[in-house]
Amino acid sequence: MTCQSCVNTIEGKIGKIHGVQKIKVSLTNQEAVIVYLTPYIEPEVLRSCIDGMGFTASFKGKSDSSNLGKIDIKHLQDNSSQLNLQVPDTCPPENYETMTLAIEGMHCKSCVHNIEGNILDLDGVLSIKVSLEDKNGIVCYKQNVITLAALKEAIEALPPGKFKVTLPVGVEQRLVSKSKSNFGPSTKCQRMIANTALISIGGMTCGSCVSTIENMITQRKGIYNISVSLDKAIGKVHYNPSETNAEEIRAAIEDMGFDSTLVSDTLSSSSCHQTSYRTLQTNPIPPKTERKTDSTSDYILDVLPKKSHADVSAVDSDTPPQKCFIQITGMTCASCVSNIERNLQRKHGIISVLVALMAGKAEVRYKPDKIQPHEIAQLIDNLGFGATVMEDSMATDGSVELIIAGMTCASCVHNIESRLKRITGILHASVTLATSKAKVEFESDIIGPRDIIQVIEDIGFHASLAKRDSAAHNLDHKAEIKQ
Structure with missing residues (x-):
């Protein structure tokens, strides 16, 4: 652990595991005290979970409160006499299984974080440790909650859709035989x-x-x-x-x-949908996760149940949302994009995140009373990327260029500009008579390009979106040239 972000990551992940009552991590002492229920979780599983986040964890045995600095043991123990702080030397429960999966297609640390972050969120997955060098992942999962087939599908479905998972020798054959017995010819397909x-x-x-x-x-x-x-x-x-x-x-x-x-x-x-890859009591997979024959990805992650998280986005606020743009450096692939978007969207106060790999920037909608742009940039920086708030972005939501036909003089230009500037949601409008073009900046939440075109046509002119053609400007006055 190197910073408070590491502490928050461990406390956040471990605190959501079923059976964990409380967790307190000390950055100064480089240790954690976990209060857990022995019928549901074992120390070895907790240690594996922390290892799966990229940290190195080992047991210290029963801790003395005098060695824990500022950690209040009594406060952690005051909930129930059934809680246990000891570390018994026992094997994980029989429903847990650890499996090593070969993973091809990874080429940077973001791919590792992408797989670990998404798979750890799945219900039944206790820990996952992915190695870029060894091209594999060690997964500890609950057999009666999620299956290896579902894990394989979930990893291969992650963006950019280039991961290939190979199960250990012999496991694939057992899964095939199980699927034949579970999904026989008499199984009825459900249609949607x-x-x-x-x-x-x-x-x-x-x-x-x-x-x-x-x-x-x-x-x-x-x-x-x-x-x-x-x-x-x-x-x-x-x-x-x-x-x-x-x-x-x-x-x-x-x-x-x-x-x-x-x-x-x-x-x-x-569309015929068989039962889920998980257990037989789950619902059929909707069309969103059909295996398609084209190049699109199969996002089975949308169907597999996730671990319960607090729904902080549901908290209403009277403060209107704002938008900021952040310049990001260090992104190399779609996994980097997915890693940033996934982690930011979990933060309280962030409404939506859209990261552009080619442009190297992120568009973030947020609640200003909950979080600020520099804090968002710091969150991205904590993920290992360079992040700088683009101060000159002026928080503009959209920009469109239009071709306007029928203008004959400066009065037409003034008429269009003045009318557009009076419309709610339009931030700026500039009309050029010489090229018959207009550039309009607008708030996309309030008004769209079609509405702007309709306003211009209501005045008596004809408007259309400017084609992105390098020779288009030469054709602006084609009718006049023909005369």
């Missing part, structure tokens, strides 16, 4: 009705655009899954037709500043 919409998306330039669309649309009600292809400029969306529709999804994409056109909207009710 879902619509599939294909939406043409224009204006995407990089992987950050893809990530933005997928992250924002996935958060909408009724969306099972979305897969966006940058090369094909198309998005495939599985959604619940009783909660949303294809036109709403298309409009949401367009409101982000992209050109979107609905290509098709079909009903796909033939």
